[in-house]
Amino acid sequence: MKNYRLRFLLFVAALVLALVAPAAGRPKAGAAAPQKARPPQSLRVYVFDCGTLHNSDPARYRFKKEELATMEMSVACFLVAHPKGTLVWDTGAVPDSSWTATGAPSEQHIVLPDSQQRDLTVRKSLQGQLAELGYSPANITYLVLSHYHWDHTANANAFAGATWMVRQVERDAMFAAQAPGTTQPATYAGLRNSKTVILKEDEHDVFGDGTVVIKSAPGHTPGHQVLYLKLAKTGGVVLSGDLYHYPEERKLDRVPTFDFNEQQTRASRMMIEAFLKQKGAQLWIQHDFAGNAKLKKSPEFYE
């Protein structure tokens, strides 16, 4: 009799665990939420829509309005999924927490700490786009920001539990008593205590197989970097960070007025152009409105 009661209690305990445990890990979205994504067989990259930035001042980029096909800028975020882990590259311009994604475009007005103002349209939250693929910030192995400007860091805090890969000069500037201009320090404050890998070499091979390589490309900011992806079907792709913004910068050799070091920017551009040639790789200019519009967006991907 005693034995029977013990077995019954164990059965009840197992039942309760089976019912409660999966619910605890379920995302808020509820019934529609997909299963947790499995690691892919080979490298892939997802392009997320992190909004459109309505730039109104081409002079900051040393252009006259008529020299540009459009003043609009795309804001792109990327998920790199490798068999050995995941990497988020750049986190957008508008924190998910500051608006509610309904499916309709949402107009956002941002006032930076130095009183500069920006207008954007956002359509999808970053975490919503991750969730659509079965990922949550807790599934992200590495966070890498091309650089510290506000339109790349908005959702950085969400990934404070990932391992952050950054250069010492960039990190020092981000957490200096006086943060650099065009930053939103509150959006990345959580990274201060993140597990951090300080990148010292010009190239860092993230997964050790040459398919995901962070490359130093300073100038726009002190520790600005770009990401090289060696994709099996697509071929080589370099995610530009802000090495360029408008594609016309590349043709007309213009450097923004607010770069940390213009000389360094020019040297980095020459180095990356040579690298692209050597690898036969494409350059995806993250803010290039027309170029970005042509890219497949998540849940489609490049492999």
Ligand SMILES: [Zn+2]
């Ligand atoms: Zn920038």
